[in-house]
Amino acid sequence: MSEDTTILQTIIIGSGPAGFTAAIYAARAEMNPILISGMELGGQLTTTTEVENFPGYPEGITGPEMMGQLQKQAEKFGTTVIIDKVTEVIFGNKSGDIHTVKTSSGKEYKTKTVIVSTGASAKYLGKDFEEKYRGGGVSACATCDGFFYRGRNVVVVGGGDTAVEEAVYLAKICKTVYMVVRKDYLRASKIMQEKVDATPNIVLMYNHEVVDLKGENGLVSQAVVVNNQTSEEKTLEVDGIFVAIGHSPNTDIFKGKLEMDETGYLIVRPFSTETNIPGVFAAGDVADKRYRQAITAAGSGCMAALDAEKYLAHNKYP
């Protein structure tokens, strides 16, 4: 364990839009932030295709491109970006206490404030068949793995915006995309639904659920789906299944330390980013189960940096 005795003004954990926006503001406030990226530099946006709804990009921008620009902007003002994973944070309890952040590379940092922006990760169905074929046809990221299914048939599970986005992306590569939706409607926004309607090789299967996967040597070749109204079973000849059923927050390392709701989302004071621990702020999807947009994450990242700046100004350190 290598310990740096410097006491930092702030450490930002996570490198999505919330983390980088917090970094831009903290750096411009001369807080010399260190941003610890996590293993997926750029967060969830690096696995999306086109971002069409972030204000200021009328032509759209790809997720990775946007994250690259945010990083560049954060670094330009003096943020130090460290590619490492935080494994533990030992929080102080009262105002003015110092917090200790430990990482998987064995580094230990002392800091007056912490901004938690660790985001959320894709959920899986939690079935044995999914585990059996993980890496052999089961994925949660079309832009990462879609390439392997060129000209093949695939299933997308889910009926939200993510599922539609995945299905539309895959439809450009694959022969047929079966969208398996457990309800009789899509939860996705209207504009996304229109994209499905305009894509002839997406086959919508409402009231259906995937109940099994079949294949050989760990590679999927069939998905068994059942109609949850009639119990009728069908076997789809597919080589891949993309699970797009939402996300869960990355808060495991904060369990028992930071206040969270029953699904693991961090709880912050209303209209603020303050957690239950003084000097610790939360921004982005990690504390937002409702909106979960790049723009709202960026907005709350800004708030967290301003909250941290104010906190530093109000606390006297030796």
Ligand code: NDP
């Ligand atoms: P959502 O929670 O919106 O949708 C999840 C979908 O998966 C629902 O159709 C849900 O069904 C289904 N589902 C959940 N659990 C299961 C299960 N065990 N088996 C089968 N189906 C299941 O998540 P998203 O990730 O799609 O979206 C999250 C947020 O991000 C939303 O606010 C969305 O608008 C936003 N987003 C916006 C995008 C854009 O604007 N470009 C792109 C992607 C996301 P049910 O309805 O029955 O619960």
